[in-house]
Every structure is written in C-alpha cells, then in structure tokens.
Amino acid sequence: xxxxxxxxARDPFCRLNSALEVAVAAEMGxxxxxxxxxxDDWLRLPGLSIRQATLLTQLSASGxxxxxxxxLAAALGVTVAQLEPWTxxxxxxxxDPEAASFQxxxxxxxxxxxxxxxxxxxxxxxxERMIRDRQERGAFRSLIDLKRRLNLSGELLGELMHYxxxxxx
Numbered sequence: 492x493x494x495x496x497x498x499x500a501r502d503p504f505c506r507l508n509s510a511l512e513v514a515v516a517a518e519m520g521x522x523x524x525x526x527x528x529x530x531d532d533w534l535r536l537p538g539l540s541i542r543q544a545t546l547l548t549q550l551s552a553s554g555x556x557x558x559x560x561x562x563l564a565a566a567l568g569v570t571v572a573q574l575e576p577w578t579x580x581x582x583x584x585x586x587d588p589e590a591a592s593f594q595x596x597x598x599x600x601x602x603x604x605x606x607x608x609x610x611x612x613x614x615x616x617x618x619e620r621m622i623r624d625r626q627e628r629g630a631f632r633s634l635i636d637l638k639r640r641l642n643l644s645g646e647l648l649g650e651l652m653h654y655x656x657x658x659x660x
Contacts, residue, residue, distance in 0.1 A: 508537050510576035517579030524582050525557040536577050543567055552596060552656055559583055599637060599655040600630040610654045612647045633657050 495515040498505060503521060507513050513536070523532050528551070533544035547557075550566055557563055560578065564571045597606055599621070607618035624640055631637045634655065638648050 504531075504535070506537075507535050507580075510537070513537065513576055514579050521580055522582045523580050524584050525563065526551055526584055536580075538573075549658070552598075552658070556585065557583055558585070596654055596656045599657050600625060602655075611650045613651070617641075631657055 492511065492515060495509075495512045496519070499507075499512065499516050499519055499521070503519075507516055523535065525547075528548065530541070530544045530548050533539055533547050534541065547563070547566060551557070555562075555566070557566070560571050560574050560581070563581075564574055567574075597610070604615065604618045604622055607613050607621055608615050613621075620641060621637075625631060628640065631640070634648060634652050634657065636657075637643065637651070637655070638645075643651075
C-alpha cells in the first residue's frame with residue numbers, strides 16, 4: 492500500500508497496475524470521467540489494451556454515452572465483473588447536449604466553417620483559413636500540426652485543445 496501511494500504521489504498520471512493501485516489512486520482523489528476520457532486516461536487502467544482505449548474514446552467522441560460499468564462491458568465485449576476493479580476511479584457523468592455549456596469535440600478535419608466559428612477564439616476568417624489549409628495541404632495530424640500550419644498562438648492552442656480532435660484517417 493505504501494509503495495503504491497509513493498508511486499502515485501511521484502506520478503499522478505502513471506499506469507495503475509493492480510486493483511490495489513486503483514483503490515489507492517481513488518483515495519488520493521484520482522478519477523476518470525468515462526464520458527470524457529482520453530486514450531491516455533483509459534490506458535491508466537490495469538488490463539486495458541490500446542485497442543480497447545481507442546475504441547472507448549472513439550465511441551465517446553461519436554456521441555455514445557456511458558452510464559455505468561454495464562455500458563463499458565458491452566462496448567468492450569467483456570463481463571462487468573472484469574471491470575469491477577476499476578470502479579473506485581471511474582465516474583459516469585452525464586453532459587446534456589442541449590445545455591449552453593456543453594461542447595462536444597469537433598473533428599478538425601471534417602468540421603465546417605460554422606462549427607469552427609463557434610469555438611472560443613475562432614472568428615470566421617480563422618475558420619475559413621483552417622478549411623482552406625485543410626483542402627490545400629491535407630488533413631491536420633495533430634494540435635501541433637494545426638499550430639504550425641496556421642501559426643497559432645500558444646494561448647489560442649490552449650483553448651482549442653479542449654474542443655478539437657484529430658482522429659487518424
């Protein structure tokens with residue numbers, strides 16, 4: 492228990508390798524929101540493969556809502572019992588898509604000018620520039636690629652990282 496606590500204190504984003512480490516992480520206030528988790532978040536859980544983490548992230552990004560362990564088990568094709576060791580750190584928050592504060596992430600390579608313009612810090616000119624660059628030079632590979640190609644400020648990039656995703660084509 493002491494070793495697990497020390498490991499997590501040194502690196503709060505470390506991979507959890509056992510149910511004990513999951514329990515200790517939960518005691519230390521670490522939680523994973525199943526409906527907003529990134530691939531890296533999912534990969535912290537013991538026994539989860541990169542393929543499974545990618546699947547869960549893609550499902551969530553496409554609008555699937557996970558209400559509980561049963562939903563995760565169905566998505567992964569495993570039993571609920573196999574996922575129970577994760578329960579101390581998993582949270583199943585619901586985000587109302589009709590609420591003004593809700594913002595689903597956009598695929599940077601398929602978003603329209605109108606969709607991009609709704610993002611913080613993006614005016615019509617920047618949205619059109621993004622589309623034009625995407626059409627002329629191909630899909631954006633990452634947030635850093637977007638920054639480099641459009642010469643965006645670090646401040647704007649810090650805002651956009653919460654709203655854009657760059658799925659592999």
